[in-house]
Structures are given as structure tokens and as C-alpha cells.
Amino acid sequence: MAKYLFIYHGGSYPTSGDEVKRVMEQWGAWIGSLGAALLDGGNPVGQSYTVASDGSLSEGGGANPASGYSLVEAADIEDAHRKARGCPHLAASGTIEVAEAIEM
DSSP, rough: OOEEEEEEEEEOOHHHHHHHHHHEEEHHHHHHHGGGEEEEEEEOOOOOOEEEEOEEESSSSSOOOOEEEEEESSSSHHHHHHHHOOOOOOGGGGGEEEEEEEOO
């Protein structure tokens, strides 16, 4: 099985206590559905920065900075896509970039 990095972009954050509870329950259900395929549930991330080829640092992380990540095991890109489609981040108007982690 291959490892796939799910990189979350954008999305909205819950604003009320009830909404936080609902969203956390959705995330818990999705994570539970992945079972042993979830290698690292990841975390949200803060401000993004980009290190350019000349070594300089700039804020922003590009036009669509990362907002979080997870590491998931999947048979192939189609399986990774299937697993990503159930993620609650999509319901929060976010997107998920899926990339295979190449073993070295």
C-alpha cells in the first residue's frame, strides 16, 4: 500500500459551540471510517511561508496556502480519492490536494 498526503486548503472554521461539536463529530466519523489506513490524522496549520530558491522568506505560502494535512494509506490514487471524498473539510468549502508520498 502507498502513502498519500492529504493537504487541506481553505475551508471555514465553525463559529459557535454547537457548530464546533457538529464539525468535530463529522471529523471523528470520517477518521473512524478510515480505520488503520489513517497513518497520521494531522492537524490544522497556521500561517504559511515560502522559502524561495534564493533562500528568501515570504508570507503567504502561495495563492492557496495549506490549512492542514493528514497522511493516509491507500492502494492507489483512486482509493486515495475515494477516501478524500468523505472528508468534512470539503463540506466547509475547502479543497484537498492528494499527493503520493514516495518511499526513498
